[in-house]
Amino acid sequence: MASVVLTMAGGAIGGPFGAALGGVLGGVFDREVLFKAKGREGPRLNELRVQTSSYGTQIPRLFGAMRVAGTVIWATDLIEHRSREGGKGQPTTTTYSYTASFAVALSARPVLGVGRIWAEGSLLRGAAGDFKVTTGFRLHPGSEDQAPDPLIAAAEGIGRAPAHRGIAYAVFEDLPLADFGNRIPSLTFEVFADTGGCDPGIILAEIGEGALAAEGPMPALAGFSAYGASVRAVAETLSDALGGWFRADGNALTLCRGGGDAVAVEDAGAGRDSEGRSRGARSIAAADAAPRALSLAHYDPARDYQAGIQRAVRPGPGNSESRIELAAAIDASAAKTLAEAALAHAEQARERRTLALPWRALAIRPGARVTIADAPGQWRVARWTLERMVVSLECVGIAPELPDAAASAGRVLAAPDRTIGATEIAVFELPPIDAGAATVPRLAVAAAGSGAGWRGAALLLSVDGGASWSSAGATALPAVIGRIAVPPGAGCAALEDRMHALDVELANAAMVLGDADAGALCDGANLAMAGDELFQFARAEPLGGARWRLHGLWRGRRGTEAAIGTQAVGDRFVLLAADTLALLDLPSASIGRDAAILAKGVGDDSAGVSGGAPIRGIALVPPAPVHLMAERQPDGRTEVRWVRRSRTGWAWLDGVDAPLGEESERYLVAWTPVSGSTRSEEVFAPAATLSAADRAVASTLSIRQIGANGLSPPAVLTLPPLGDFA
Incomplete structure (x- = not known):
């Protein structure tokens, strides 16, 4: 700087004395002109929170690990995506979604990588590098030989796409905008620019291009953003926060702090100034000249790099407060230590010593450390004057080193970083669980992920x-959802099953199951599918991890009693809830076919996840009749009676017969002897009669209700020969 230039010039003209005088004058010029204490615009914490896209916005130089907003340097228009659903006799719905592709500049120096990314405060990318939405992403680390981004080159043309060499920037390709009001969200990035902590000396050397340095060990910073109106602004921000000062050394200005090598001097009291005052003096400013409290604002890694404030307070009079904004990532204890040291530094600066020394003391330059006879501690030279061959040094006390302080970062409201994992789906034809009568087959798709952060997947149907x-x-x-680990075995649909239990392994350990009393079960609580059986459970016992044991089973609900006891290890388990089922109405022509589903979420590979189920139309036909009873009549015939059921009115709220739910009441009765052919007849009431001859041999009776859309499952009664009938 100026001190270096004037030192060389003074040496060439006046030898050693001239070199000393030139160096001192240069130091005065540096201090009064280049580093004069006036209004400055250094790094401010709020400048790192808001993403900008203004032309001419300064891009910070990042050191260590920092969280920054960045600057949008390129973007496409919003891209509209149109999706049509329905058809084949179903209403058609057209939905629209929007994506955008854009680039964000992060650092004016190379970086190693990017960690987490936040969008509007929520995690867009987790610590493991997993994106929470489907998007293309590329990082250009800022090397001097990096090539243009292929997307930008394709959009702008090869010859018009800049490579932004020396600038680290990120490119998003087709980022979905639905969660952000169909606009590019405000993003912040966790950027890793260097390994380990960043030393202030390294920062100063780089931003000053060799003209700035630091003396001795300095407090390590986890990260720093060199951002401000000038190099001077950044350097003085570091100096203020570290309680240091600059000293001219050879070809550089060196940042000093604390004690060190010092020159011993003694106040010579050499003469008086032009106004007759002694050149040697001691002054102590009033107590309230120094701030009573000092706050240091910083970025706290423990708070996801959100702003933290640590405050130091001294005893005594005064009510003024001072604030330092340090655009650096440091923990709460380090910030507290710096705040207390800066306050002690300000308090120590109240006392000043003015020393009158012979002209030979010209070599003691501003910024040098001195010890003064009969004065404790070390002092630094803050100002130098030369008058009538007497050197006057204005000295300020150097505060002693303070022990490390302990502090808390406070309550941390971090954005949850939940792993998405792969999609898991359960596909099944939905039994008749609604109050109304179904008119078409309905396919249910329940989905979740192997990680707690899973949120959804796109579906394709065939x-x-x-x-x-x-x-x-x-x-x-x-x-x-999950899988059956231990099947429940056989049971009865008419009684609560307290003998058997069902063990399930859920898709991830964050899923939970709860208990329900009898009243809640009657209202439909804890309704689930185990294989093809619809059931309810009263108690859920956690077994550790993602495994649960279910007790108090209500089996074979809504006409699924035929599936009781058919489950095997690995069969599906799904807790049914209206807001967790994607319901797909299928055309009646699909009955008898297999429906296939392909799901693809953020955590899945390009092939996606497949599932499927046979379509039998189970919600379109009545459930099987129940309570079959055979009674021998005096004339030798056998009267068989049963109770019909309905696919509507399951709650039985009025206490009378359930609604028919079909166009008419009809049944198909099939009698099959132990040897011989089956004889069938249609009846119009829940009763049938067998002759004495029919009962002469063992036989089975199958009864199916005839519905508007097909036959119910059969209800079967085994009949012994009449002679064995009691």
Whole structure:
């Protein structure tokens, strides 16, 4: 700087004395002109929180690990995506979604990588590098030989796409905007520019291009953003926060702090100044001349790099407060230590010593450390004057080193970083769980992820063996799904099953199951599918991890009693809830076919996850009759009676017969002897009669209700020969 230039010039003209005088004058010029204490614009914490896109915005130089907003340097227009659902006799719905591609400049020096990314305060990318939405992403680290981004080159043309060499920037490709009001969200990035902590000396050397340095060990910073109106602004911000000062040394200005090598001097009292005052003096400013409290604002890594403030307070009079904004990442204890040291430094500066020394003391330059006879501690030279061959040094006390302080970062409200994991789906034809009568087959898709952060997946449907696929929208909210670990075995649909239990392994350990009393069960609580059986459970016992044991089972609900005891290890388990099921209405022509589902979420590979189920139309036909009873009549005939059921009115709220739910009441009765052919007849009441001849041999009776859309499952009664009938 100026001290270096004037030192060389003074030496050439006046030898050693001239060199000393030139160096001192240069130091005065540095201090009064280049580093004069006036209003400055250094790094401010709020400048790192808001993403900008203004032309001419300064891009910071990042050191260590920092969280920055960056500057949008390129973007496409919003890209509209149109999706049509329905068709084949169903209403058609057209939905629109929007994506954008853009680039964000992060650092004016190379970086090593990017960690987490926040969008509007929520995690867009986790610590493991997993994105929470589907998007293309590339990082250009800022090397001097990096090539233009291929997307920008394709959009702008090869010859018009800058490579932004020396600038680290990130490119997003087709980022979905639905969660951000269909606009590019405000993003912040966790950027790793160097390994380990960043030393202030290294920062000064780089931003000053060799003209700035630091003396001795300095407090290590986890990260720093060199951002401000000038190099001077950044350097003085570091100096203020570290309680240091600059000294001219050879070809550089050196940042000093604390004690060190010092020159011993003695006040010579050499003469008086032009106004007759003694050149040697001691002054102590009033107590309130120094701030009573000092706050240091910083970025706290323990708070996801959000702003933290540590405050130091001294005893005594005064009510003024001072604030230092340090655009650096440091923990709470380090910030507290710096705040207390800066306050002690300000308090120590109240006392000043003015020394009158012979001209030979010209070599003692501003910034040098001195010890003064009969004065404790070390002092630094803050100002130098030369008058009538007497050197006057204005000295300020150097505060002693303080022990490390302990502090808390306070309550941390970090954005949750939940792993998404791979999509897991359960696909099944939905039994008749609604109050109304179904008119078409309905396919249910329940989905979740192997990680707690899973939020959804796109669905494709095929009902022609995979020959063609159509969009089926997206999954609903994450469901509680898993696999059967221990099947419940046999049971009865008429009684609560207290003998058996069902063990399930849920998709991830964050899923939970709860208990329900009898009243809640009657209202439909804890309704679940185990294989093809619809059931309810009263108690859920956690077994550790993602495993649960279910007790108090209500089996075979809504006409699924035929599936009781058919489960095997690995069969699906799904807790049914309206907001966690994606329901797909299928055409009646799909009955008898297999429906296939393909799901693809953020955590899945390009092939996605497949599932499927046979379509039998189970919600379109009545449930099987129940309470079959055979009674021998006096004339030798046998009267068989049963109770019909309905696919509507399951709650039985009025206490009278359930609604029919069909166009008419009809039954198909099939009698099959132990040897011989089956005889069938249609009846119009829940009763049938067998002759004495029919009862002469063992036989079975199958009864199916005839519905508007097909036959119910059979209810079977085994009849012994009449002679064995009691």
